[in-house]
Amino acid sequence: MADNNEIILCLIPFLLDQLDDDDDDDFTLPTKALMLDHRARRTRMKTQHFFETTVPLFLPDTFRRFFRVSRGTAEILYQHLGQCRELRKREFRGGREENQTEKKILMTLRYLASQENTMEISDRFGLTEYTFLKHKNLVIKCIINNLLSKFIKWPSVTEMDMIATNFNDMGVHEFPGIIGAIDGSHIQIEPPSENPQSYYNRKRFHSIILQGKCKDDMQFIHTNIGWPGRVHDAKVLKNSHVWESGYQKCEYGRFHLLGDAAYPLRVWLLTPYRDTGHLTRQQTYFNKCLSS
Structure with a gap:
């Protein structure tokens, strides 16, 4: 027999409408807690078009404060990391289009430059946490494998x-x-x-x-x-x-x-x-x- 909590989870979408009624005393406290948690998850909204619309409007000082690098440095990162095989954008063959390399790099810079958690950053860039973590780890790996020895080196x-x-x-x-x-x-x-x-x-x-x-x-x-x-x-x-x-x-x-x-x-x-x-x-x- 299914666990009571599993049954409640299945019924939550229908029970949510009843939660604000005056006669919600029929629900037990654990049931209400599960329903409220589901409501919070359901109403979580991702920022729309932050990378595409908001970031291009940043003034130079705002861009530097937000990402802790200048636009010029970010452009250099785009050029060098764009050559990494792991970050190259695959040919679009239908389905959901892949995220741009620039977007992957900027959200990684934001992660490194701030105290925001993964949920806040993924919401800001309109991604799931899993997708953000995957891209962030890949960008950092590419920086270490391809740029570290190129830019941090003992002089001749x-x-x-x-x-x-x-x-x-x-x-x-x-x-x-x-x-x-x-x-x-x-x-x-x-x-x-x-x-x-x-x-x-x-x-x-x-x-x-x-x-x-x-x-x-x-x-x-x-x-x-x-x-x-x-x-x-x-x-x-x-x-x-x-x-x-x-x-x-x-x-x-x-x-x-x-x-x-x-x-x-x-x-x-x-x-x-x-x-x-x-x-x-x-x-x-x-x-x-x-x-x-």
Whole structure:
């Protein structure tokens, strides 16, 4: 015999009209709860034509705030990801037309740029949650497999000379041979179910660490992502392959990275003198120059 709840679910469309009547006391509380939940699901409305009509009207600043990239950067993503076989639009042979590649990319950017959940984003772009999740995962996979090594890469020796010149021209003080600056950033996350305390950082929220090395134009040349927020910056560096190959990557001492006091001093990594209260005037001046 079918379960009572299954019977109720079948009858809900007919019972909903009776829920607002004065004599709805005939329904039990669980029955009312199931009916109200079904009503909420039934009345859920998706935004119509947001991608097709609203997004094209965004001003440049609005577009950047909403997707956290400029239109120009989005266009570059369209061009590069549009060449990925997994994202190419198949030939239309009837039925429901496939979503545009640009739409898949923009809703993925919105997911990465906001705190909206999957239901909110899928409704905004007029899709089911399943379809949104499928496209989002595919876009991220294509970015990692096709764009990561193309855009985040260590500079060549020729490029290092140019970067070092640009770095040296940026400040008042001369620091020749600098090809990048290293630092960490905490990416806020929901507390994981396992070992949440390991992700609770000194800024008092749960995070994973993104440790990046950037050149003078703020483009990444290397990243190390995923360490729990409680881990010290120096430990993150020591567990990256740059720690072992930094001297070689920086042309055996010819070039250097700049880091703050959280990092250890190396031939290829310049850091401030540790202030133990006994710094000389020259050491204090060096620290001031380094930080400016």
